[in-house]
Amino acid sequence: MKTMIKPIFIRFTVALMAIFFELCTWTADAQSTLERAEAFVRAGDWDKAHSVLAPEMERVPLATDARAWFVLGFIQKEQFKASGGSGQDADDRNRAVGSLQRAMTTGGLSASDEQTARDALDFLARSYFRDAIERVEGFTLGAEPEILALMGRYESILQTLNPMYDVSEQRADLHRYLGQAHARLLEAQRFADTPKEQALFDAAVNHYVTSLKFVPAHYPTLYNLSITLYNHGVRQLKRINHETSMFELMEIQDVCVGLFEEALIPMQKAHEQRPDRLETLKGLMTVYYALSRPDESEVYKRKIAAVLKKK
Amino acid sequence: MSQGTTNDIDETDTRAVTKANFLFHFAASNEWPVSVKEGAFHLAVVGNERLYAELLDKYAMKMIGAQPLQVHGYAQVRDLPLDDFQHLVYCDVGGAALKSLAREFEETPTVLVSDSPDGLEQGAVINFVSIGNRIRYEINAPDAAKKGVLIGNKIMSWAVK
Numbered sequence: 001m002k003t004m005i006k007p008i009f010i011r012f013t014v015a016l017m018a019i020f021f022e023l024c025t026w027t028a029d030a031q032s033t034l035e036r037a038e039a040f041v042r043a044g045d046w047d048k049a050h051s052v053l054a055p056e057m058e059r060v061p062l063a064t065d066a067r068a069w070f071v072l073g074f075i076q077k078e079q080f081k082a083s084g085g086s087g088q089d090a091d092d093r094n095r096a097v098g099s100l101q102r103a104m105t106t107g108g109l110s111a112s113d114e115q116t117a118r119d120a121l122d123f124l125a126r127s128y129f130r131d132a133i134e135r136v137e138g139f140t141l142g143a144e145p146e147i148l149a150l151m152g153r154y155e156s157i158l159q160t161l162n163p164m165y166d167v168s169e170q171r172a173d174l175h176r177y178l179g180q181a182h183a184r185l186l187e188a189q190r191f192a193d194t195p196k197e198q199a200l201f202d203a204a205v206n207h208y209v210t211s212l213k214f215v216p217a218h219y220p221t222l223y224n225l226s227i228t229l230y231n232h233g234v235r236q237l238k239r240i241n242h243e244t245s246m247f248e249l250m251e252i253q254d255v256c257v258g259l260f261e262e263a264l265i266p267m268q269k270a271h272e273q274r275p276d277r278l279e280t281l282k283g284l285m286t287v288y289y290a291l292s293r294p295d296e297s298e299v300y301k302r303k304i305a306a307v308l309k310k311k
Numbered sequence: 312m313s314q315g316t317t318n319d320i321d322e323t324d325t326r327a328v329t330k331a332n333f334l335f336h337f338a339a340s341n342e343w344p345v346s347v348k349e350g351a352f353h354l355a356v357v358g359n360e361r362l363y364a365e366l367l368d369k370y371a372m373k374m375i376g377a378q379p380l381q382v383h384g385y386a387q388v389r390d391l392p393l394d395d396f397q398h399l400v401y402c403d404v405g406g407a408a409l410k411s412l413a414r415e416f417e418e419t420p421t422v423l424v425s426d427s428p429d430g431l432e433q434g435a436v437i438n439f440v441s442i443g444n445r446i447r448y449e450i451n452a453p454d455a456a457k458k459g460v461l462i463g464n465k466i467m468s469w470a471v472k
Contacts, residue, residue, distance in 0.1 A: 230321065231320065234321040
């Protein structure tokens with residue numbers, strides 16, 4: 001009996017062709033998946049486009065296809081817009097950022113796709129910023145972690161788009177806003193004489209101090225910090241009544257004077273920047289008065305009169 | 312979001328708040344002669360409207376022993392009715408006006424309180440002073456004793472002089 005023995009090169013060629021055909025099939029499948037998704041994109045059917053493309057993205061070759069990630073990111077961005085979602089839990093937005101960032105880091109995007117991806121990321125970054133600011137404006141106790149997380153995402157996208165981007169100014173703004181938000185709750189008296197009052201005060205001061213680390217000579221931050229310190233001292237004083245013992249009075253006075261002395265420093269720095277500004281002149285007049293330094297208080301009282309005379 | 316300043320400075324007269332409490336303690340913690348321990352306890356403020364308002368707001372009608380506290384306010388020394396007895400008089404002005412008032416109260420149990428660098432020299436029994444950015448007070452205890460007013464231990468222990 002004669003045994004047929006295939007030469008080794010024939011067997012290799014057959015195997016190679018099999019692999020080639022398999023690859024072609026994969027590529028064709030991938031191309032067809034992407035094309036089908038893009039067709040849905042053109043029709044504005046984001047959900048169908050997503051359902052076609054998303055399940056295939058972790059498989060070769062789409063997993064390493066920058067354009068596929070770009071298209072997916074674009075679809076997810078549109079889904080986010082259509083959903084009207086906001087906050088940390090807007091999954092479409094988080095996914096869109098991830099896909100677009102992957103598209104850019106994978107490399108190989110055309111110039112126009114790259115620009116569109118950057119624009120889309122910029123849009124998403126600004127949406128995080130808007131959400132953070134909205135939460136600061138309607139600030140409630142306990143909202144801070146989410147606000148910081150939203151701002152963190154905003155900054156991280158900005159730095160993806162431009163690794164040299166300096167976020168100091170944004171951070172200074174954010175901490176100033178958070179300082180103001182805490183100070184507003186403090187002034188609202190809702191938390192008066194509760195443990196939360198001290199926590200609000202500490203948070204307001206810490207945010208202002210952090211903001212000043214990023215932008216040290218920021219006039220409104222200096223002024224607001226001073227007011228927060230001073231008003232907190234006055235808040236303690238106002239609680240003095242006929243039941244306050246002499247010992248308690250002395251203790252309260254010590255605490256208040258400490259706060260007034262602290263308030264004086266940022267108020268003076270703010271005043272140095274805008275010497276004719278009435279609010280800081282009034283601030284210095286008031287703080288010096290509270291510190292039982294009538295002569296210095298009088299100096300600022302006279303300056304107020306001089307500024308008003310000029311007007 | 313606003314870029315500017317937000318909260319306004321609290322315009323409460325902080326010194327008036329502290330002084331009002333001190334005055335209440337001066338009223339409540341000293342021992343007054345029996346002859347003036349009936350009826351209302353009278354505390355007059357001269358020349359400090361905000362201190363008067365603070366006292367009215369927080370301390371008026373509170374009991375000084377068995378006497379309800381009555382607070383009176385006068386813009387100037389000459390407005391103070393000297394024929395009406397006051398247990399405690401706070402005078403915001405110093406100098407000659409303070410001296411003349413002290414003279415009026417010399418033979419009475421009225422304790423005159425001032426806020427003037429030379430308040431005790433001008434005849435006040437208690438004078439507010441500023442030490443380390445804080446309000447404190449000094450006392451002329453012998454003068455108080457001459458008036459038959461015994462300065463309480465608590466008050467004496469916190470005095471700077």
